[in-house]
Amino acid sequence: MITNHKSVTTALAIIGLLITGTSCERGHDDTGTVYAPNMYESVGYEPYRQIRPNTINVRENGLNMRLPAQGTVARPNYHTTFNEGAFKTTDLMMYNIPADSIGIAERVLTNPIQDSEKTLAEGQVLYTRYCSHCHGATGKGDGPVAAQYKGVPNYSADAYKTMNDGHVFHVITHGKGRMWPHGSQITPEDRWKIVQYVHKLQQG
Amino acid sequence: MLINSKNIVHKMSRFYKLCVAIVLSLTLLVSSSQVKAQDAAAGGAPAADAAAPAGGGDVEKGKSLFTNNCAQCHAVTAEKVVGPGLKGIEERAPSKDWLHKWIRNSSALIASGDAYANQVFNANGKVQMSSFPNLSDADIDGILAYVDQASKPAAVASVAGADNTKNAGGAGGAGPSTGGPSELFTFVLVALLIVMLLVLGVLLAIVTILSKAVTPATADGTLAASSFGQRLKTGLSDAFNNPTLRSIVIWLFLLVVTKATIDGAYSVGVQQGYAPKQPIAYSHKLHAGQYKIDCNYCHTGAQKGKSATIPSANICMNCHGVIKKESPEIQKIYTAIEKNQPIEWVRVHNLPDLAYFNHAQHVNVGNVACQTCHGEIEKMEVVEQRSSLTMGWCIDCHRRTEVNTKDNAYYDKLVALHKKESKDALKVANIGGLECSKCHY
Numbered sequence: 059m060i061t062n063h064k065s066v067t068t069a070l071a072i073i074g075l076l077i078t079g080t081s082c083e084r085g086h087d088d089t090g091t092v093y094a095p096n097m098y099e100s101v102g103y104e105p106y107r108q109i110r111p112n113t114i115n116v117r118e119n120g121l122n123m124r125l126p127a128q129g130t131v132a133r134p135n136y137h138t139t140f141n142e143g144a145f146k147t148t149d150l151m152m153y154n155i156p157a158d159s160i161g162i163a164e165r166v167l168t169n170p171i172q173d174s175e176k177t178l179a180e181g182q183v184l185y186t187r188y189c190s191h192c193h194g195a196t197g198k199g200d201g202p203v204a205a206q207y208k209g210v211p212n213y214s215a216d217a218y219k220t221m222n223d224g225h226v227f228h229v230i231t232h233g234k235g236r237m238w239p240h241g242s243q244i245t246p247e248d249r250w251k252i253v254q255y256v257h258k259l260q261q262g
Numbered sequence: 263m264l265i266n267s268k269n270i271v272h273k274m275s276r277f278y279k280l281c282v283a284i285v286l287s288l289t290l291l292v293s294s295s296q297v298k299a300q301d302a303a304a305g306g307a308p309a310a311d312a313a314a315p316a317g318g319g320d321v322e323k324g325k326s327l328f329t330n331n332c333a334q335c336h337a338v339t340a341e342k343v344v345g346p347g348l349k350g351i352e353e354r355a356p357s358k359d360w361l362h363k364w365i366r367n368s369s370a371l372i373a374s375g376d377a378y379a380n381q382v383f384n385a386n387g388k389v390q391m392s393s394f395p396n397l398s399d400a401d402i403d404g405i406l407a408y409v410d411q412a413s414k415p416a417a418v419a420s421v422a423g424a425d426n427t428k429n430a431g432g433a434g435g436a437g438p439s440t441g442g443p444s445e446l447f448t449f450v451l452v453a454l455l456i457v458m459l460l461v462l463g464v465l466l467a468i469v470t471i472l473s474k475a476v477t478p479a480t481a482d483g484t485l486a487a488s489s490f491g492q493r494l495k496t497g498l499s500d501a502f503n504n505p506t507l508r509s510i511v512i513w514l515f516l517l518v519v520t521k522a523t524i525d526g527a528y529s530v531g532v533q534q535g536y537a538p539k540q541p542i543a544y545s546h547k548l549h550a551g552q553y554k555i556d557c558n559y560c561h562t563g564a565q566k567g568k569s570a571t572i573p574s575a576n577i578c579m580n581c582h583g584v585i586k587k588e589s590p591e592i593q594k595i596y597t598a599i600e601k602n603q604p605i606e607w608v609r610v611h612n613l614p615d616l617a618y619f620n621h622a623q624h625v626n627v628g629n630v631a632c633q634t635c636h637g638e639i640e641k642m643e644v645v646e647q648r649s650s651l652t653m654g655w656c657i658d659c660h661r662r663t664e665v666n667t668k669d670n671a672y673y674d675k676l677v678a679l680h681k682k683e684s685k686d687a688l689k690v691a692n693i694g695g696l697e698c699s700k701c702h703y
Contacts, residue, residue: 068502072515084529086537086646089612091530098531098614106569107609121604187556199334202553207585208334209344215331217392235389236344238580243562 137247141172151246157232157239160225167224171250181255184248188240189256197259209236214262221260226253321411324404331394332405338412346386349413352406362402367393467507471497531614537646538608542594551640557632565626568619572607575599610645611636617653618701628690629666634659660695664688 084090092098099109103122111120118124140147149170155163171177186195194200197213204210211218228234230249231241244252328338335344355361356378363371364379368391371379397405475493501507549555558564563571575595582592598605613619624630632639637648649655664687667673673688680688694700 084535086535086644087539089533089536093530097616098612100615104615106572107612107615119603123604187558191553191555191559203555203581204334206553207581211334211392212330216394216396217331236584238583239576240580242574242576243559 132245140170140247145172153227153231153241153246155228160228160232160234163224163228164222165224167227169223169227169250169253171247171254173254177251178254178258181251181253184244184252185255185259188244189252192237197256207236213256213259219260219262223253223257226256319400319403319405319407321404321407323401324406324408325412327397327401328405328408331397335391338409342386344389345391346382348409351409358403358406361406362399364391365397365402365405366395369393467501471501532650532652533612533647534650535646536610536612537644538610540608540644541606543591545643546639546645547641547643557639564621564632567622570621570625575605610647611651613651616702617656618703628663630663656701657691657696660690663690665690665693 100107103112105123108122112122113120115121115124138148138150140149147170151170155166185193190201191203192199192201192207192210193213194204194210199210199212201210213219227249229237230244230252231239231246233239241249332348337343337347338349340347340349351361352358355364360371360376360378364382368379368383372383471494474497475490549560550557557570560573560577561570562573562577563569575598578592578595579599582595586592587596595605624635625632635649637646639645665673667677667688673693676693677688680692684692689695
């Protein structure tokens, strides 16, 4: 009788262990155990990681992220000298021409960055990153997104191949027609490099 | 009995392999036939065009002019893209001469006070059409001839094309899951075989005990007086008292428990495989995979700063301000913008605060591809943490990775010093990649 009791207990124990063993498997929605959470969670305010509501910024839903104060100048704009030697220029890279004044941009603006193979290569990299999925690798308006998006022009078409520095820069910054503004994603300096590369694509 | 059943198991595994092979070849066949069908459909449209020539202009030249200059904003069907659909344009417009003027310089025509020009301009949201002063009358006639001819068969072809892409998409989705017998597949098969054998052994033991209990006959042929329950008890206690069987069970149990304990201890704080459900069902597979949108387009910080940044809604709106606005998932972005409430994305890669990591340092300076750490994001429907993000994983990469010192004067002295001490290339570990304070401070 005692042996029987033992065997039943062992069997139950094994089944129990098997169940606990399998139930410990972590689901896709579970981060699992953390040994020392106070070493993992930041004490300071992190922009992209927030465990509890921010008690100071209660007005904006307790977010850690805050909007910069009015009139704040973005860090990239502290870089003010471009080109080298005789072509050295100073440019604040501040762009204040309003969205609806593309005519002014066409008349006033010229590319402050000197054409060179290096900047053209950089322009190509930036173009591939920010433009080519719509405008296509060769600027024919045949990127993979364009088929879905529609209305993407061909840079070398009659109406587009003569567009100048200011026009292209303004369109990247504020958008035009179906294209939406990309000024928030690309710094002015990078935009000018893209302008250089676009001029190359305009030649077909 | 045991040998027989083993044979059966072997046969079963062969049968499985056969089944898998058949399924694989079937999927391949189906997908290739779909590709063929697509090719046929794609090839069909131009053939139909050539079969029905219309008078008035050079259709071939018109087609190339149309694709270069007009197709971006106008469809040959009645569908409005940016400008109105061009189906039946010649019947609609006052005259061919009017069309010539309009295409060369629409704004001048509007300014001249032409009634139909102003009507068209106002009906299409007062969007200025680009001027094409370089197109001759013959060019425009060619374009019009092409539009006239392409408007009907093209409509049918485009519907068929859409169907085909849908089918191809479905087949593509099923493709990777049946991607040939990989190492993992064989491993799983062998593991299954072992488990099945073990189960078989256990079942045999149970069957023996039970059959002894059920059959009342004993060895000497006389009927045992004991009941079924008692015989079962003796059978079980016999098995339990068998020292060999008992030690096998105990050892197996100990091994399994030890393995589980060690695995469990090592997985504390490791979130590999974490793939939380996000508030919006955004698919990297669609955006980065199918549409080939560069990672940097949305994660603008990856090249410039510590965080790769989560795109703000204005970047979504660069495309979704125009397309797929009606989708319920995209409507969530609109709601968030209207209510001025942030979209609460769930962070997938939770590097502990005790370790410092900088994206720009790795992506921009080190030229590390996103996929090196994040896995094949462009194939993920839901983003998952592929790498373990443990310290060992970091250190391992720092030991293996060579520093790109080419054309970079900053490294000249370091390379010279390193060459005195070692014959190997300059690795990240040699320039402080293993220093504690590099990541922990």
